[in-house]
Amino acid sequence: MQILQAVQATVGARPQAIAIARSMSHFGEHALGWAAIGGVGALVDRRRRRQWAGVAVGAVGAHAASIVVKRIVRRPRPDDPTVAVNVSTPSRLSFPSSHATSTTAAAVLLGRLTGLPLPAVLVPPMLLSRLVLGVHYPTDVLAGAALGAVSAAAVVRAEKKFGER
Template sequence: MRYVNCAAADRLLLAALRDCGRQPHIAAAARALSHAGEHGVFWVAAGLAGAASDHQRRGAWLRAMALVAAAHLASMGLKRAVRRPRPQLPCGEPLVRTPAGHSFPSSHAAAAAAAAVAYGALGPAGRRIAPPIAAAMCVSRLVVGVHYPTDVAAGAALGGLAARLGARWSLAGSGPEPVRRVRTRGRHD
């Protein structure tokens, strides 16, 4: 049986995706997604836009946005505890600068996955729009060369779990109460 060295697989996958960044249009898209996701700004803006446009579920949008922010903050705390250095690639400098020198877990991925889960729970538009943008943002962190795949996977798992655990709170009061049937004893009309 052959065992896979996780660190080697991490480096190989990162090098392959980073190589995609040599194509100008891919590099530009990856840079744009990385900049938009800095400190969860894109996802907070999306939550505010949802709250502004969906009056019936405004509170749910704001609570979902709070889950996204919480996932981002949790990843930042974990990143400071783990202190894994960012990748050093032989293919050159990363395509973007980063505010911190640590990479595990990816805070971009944590916020993106939390948004995909939390905003996706708010209706069809969220389910159609948030997951593909979140996936693209996660991949962008590899293309720009600032995270290992395991950083992104851990960040996405953290964000998705945080949003899933907070789903009941987030959705509280997000629409009309369901009609409940009450059983009574006696006559049935």
């Protein structure tokens, strides 16, 4: 709880940080933003259509995996008067962060596709945003990132196994 409170007292004390975090939250909701990027990439880049589709499938699949884990673990979201909740959520379950999960999967897969260090650029801000918004504990976002990385690895294995024949 202390880390969450410290993040909110520093970064979360700035209105523009909350506005950015909310925008990121809406983009990542149900992995829809990542699925859209994968879908558009698949439409425009015919040569790498499967890999772009893999980005969309990987992000949505990672999100689905996080929902399964949430329903098993059933950890409630932070509920403390010292923590400001700055965005609405579709459920009261916290562990793991689905935003962290789908963002990590998408970033790994997009990074592999583009050759850019996207996990290092995209994942930390999304993890931080969930704390700024007061909807996750630090362990929620770390577990989400780990689950997202495992999900991306599963997509890469599937692409290698079922790729062009």
